[in-house]
Amino acid sequence: MKKVNWKIEEQSHFLKRIGELLSRGYPLSEAIESVILHLPIEKKLQVNSILFDLKEGYPFYQALTTMEFNNYLIGYVFFAEQHGGLEKAFQEGSEMMLKRGSDVKKLKKLLVYPCFLIGLTAILFLFVEGVLLPRFSSLFTSMNLQENLFTKLIRMAGEYLPYLLITFMVISIFIGVFYLFHFKKLPHIKQASTLAAVPIAGPFFRLFYTHYFTIQLHYLLTGGLSVLSAFSLFEKNEKQPLYKEIGEEMKINLRNGEKFEEMLTRYHFFDRELFRVIKHGQNNGKLDQELYYFSKHCLRQLEERTDKALKIVQPVMYGLIGFLIVSMYLAVLLPMFHLLEGI
Template sequence: MALLQRKIFKSINSSKKWKIHQQSYFLERLSELLKEGFSLGEALSFLQMMMEKEKKDIEGMMEKMEEGKSFPESLIQFGFSEQVISQLHLSLLHANFTDTLKLCSTHIIEKQKQFGNLKKVVVYPLFLLLFSIFMLLAIREVLLPTLESSLLSNEESTNYFVYILLFFLKYLPQLLLGAIFIFGLIYVLLKRWLSHKNVLERASIFCKVPIIGKWYLNYYSSLFSRELSYFYLNGQSIYKIVEALQAETSTLFMHQISLVMEEGLKKGDHLKIIIDQFPFFRKELSWIIYQGELTSQVGVKLKIYSQECHRTMMQDIEKKINLLQPLLFSFIGFIVVFVYAILMLPMLNMIGGF
C-alpha cells in the first residue's frame, strides 16, 4: 500500500498546487466547521463560498469523493505532503479526524514560518557569493588583456606572483566549470550509491555526515515522534499503530520502521529497546516514550518533543549558516585586496616592486 501511495505521488504533476497558506487555511477552516456540526460535504460546500479562488478545486475534490476516492486522496493533486495525507487517511479510519485537521494545519503554518526565517538567513550569503564570482569574471574580461600586455612585456623581471595571478584570472571560467563538474560528479556518484540503500540505511548514513549530521538526527527524531504522537493522541495502541502503518497509506520511512518494530514486538522486546537500535534517533527519544507510557502521556510528550527537535534543528541550521557570513565577508575582503593588487601591479612592476 505504501508503494502504491508513492506511485500516486510521483505520477501527479498538477498545476493546481496550493500554496502553504492556502493548505493551512483550508484545513483549519474545515476543522472548525466540522466541530460546529457540519458534515464533510456541507463543510466543503461552505468553503467554496469562503475560498472563491479555490472554488473549482474544492468542487473537484467533491467530485473525486463522489467517484469513490477518500478525502485525503482528493488532496494529493493540490500539493499536500505525504505526511499530511497519511495522517488524515489514518484519522478517518480511527477517529479524531477533526483534531488531526487542526494539528496538520498548525504544523504546516509553523513549517512555513521556519522556512521563511531560514530563507532570510540564506539569501544574503548567496548574494555575496554570486557577487564575488561576478566581480572576478568582470575583472577578467576588462583588465586581463591590459595586464598581460603590461606585465609580461619583460618576462625576465616578472615575479612568480604575477604569473600565478594572471593564470588564475585567465583560466577562471575553466576553474569554475571544473569545480562545478567535480561537485556534480561527486553528487551523481553519491546519489547512485545511495539508491542501492534502503531508506533506513540512508538515514543512518546521513546522520554520520560531519556538520549536517545533527540536522538529520533532529529531523528524523522530530518526524518519527510527531507521527507517533498523532497516533497516540488518537488513542491507538502500539500494535494498532504498527498495523496501520503497514496496512494503510504511509511514508516509506515510517513503513520500514514499522516492519522493524513489528519484528521486535513479536520477539517480546519493549518499545524502548526497539527504538534504541535505530542510530538516526536521538538517545532520549526511547526514554520519553518509556516515561510517557508509564504516565499515560506518551502522545503529549512526543508532540512536545517533536517540536523541540524541530526547533533545535532549525536553530542549529541558522547558527551554521550565520557562520558563512563572516567567511564570505573575509572572501569579499580578499577579493578587494586582490583587485587592488591587480590595479597596482603595472605601477609596481615599472618601479621594480615585482
C-alpha cells in the same frame, strides 16, 4: 481536469484554514466548502470535484493525493483521520510546513545577491588574470623586474581555476549518478541513516525525522491506540515509505518480544535522546505526553539551528566577496607600484 499546481504555502494555508474551522465545530465537508470561497477559480473547481468523493465516504488524504499535495502534509492528514484530532493536526502540520517554506525563502534571499556579486567578481577576476596581468608581465620582462608575490598568487589561481571547476563538475556528476543508480534504490531506512550521517546537514535531518515520528505517534497514542496498533497504521502509510518501513519493522520486533525503546537505538536518523524519553514515558505511564513535549523540543531545536545557520551563511558569503574584491584591487595596484619603483 487540467492539472493545478499548489505551492507549499498554498497547501499549508488551505489545511490551516480547514483546521481553524474544524476547531469551531464545522464538519469537514462544510469547512472545505467555506475555504473554497477564497480560492482562485481553477483551485475552486479542483476542490469542488473532490468534495463529492468525500461526501461518499472516501478519506481526505486520498483527495490530497489526487491534488498532488506535499507527502508530509498528506501524512499528517492520514494519521489525523486515524486518531480523530483533525483540527490540531491540520494546524500543527501546516504551521511546520509554513516555517520550513519561510526558512527556504530566507535562504534564497540571503544567497541570491551574494551569488550575483560572486559571479560578477569572478568575471572581473578572469579579466584581470587574462588581460591586465599578461601586460604587466611583459612590462616586467622588458624592464628586467621580478613579479611581486601577490601577482604570482593571482596567476597561479587563474591557472588552477579551470581544474577546480572541472573537479566540481566531475564530483557533481558522480553524486548525480550515485543518487540515481544506487542511493535511490536503497531501503528508505538506509537512505535516512545515510542523510543523517552527512556532516553539517545530518543534525537537521535527525531533528526533522524525530519530530515527525514523535508527533504522529503521540497523536495515535492519545487517540487510545496501543503502540502495536499505532505501528500497524504506520505500516499502511503508502505516501511515506520511510515511516511505512519503520512500522513494518517495529511491528515484527514488538511481536517477537523486543522492547520498544531498545529497538529505536538501531535507527541512527533519530535523535539520541529519544531512547531515554520513551523509556521515561513508559516508566511513568505518560508516554503520549512525553512524546508530545519531545516533539516540540525537536521543532524548537530545528528552528534555532536553522536561524543560526542562516545568520552564519550571509557573513561568510560577504566575507568571501570582500576578499575577492580586495584581491582584484591589489592585483591591479601592486604591479603599478612595482613599475613605479622600477622607473
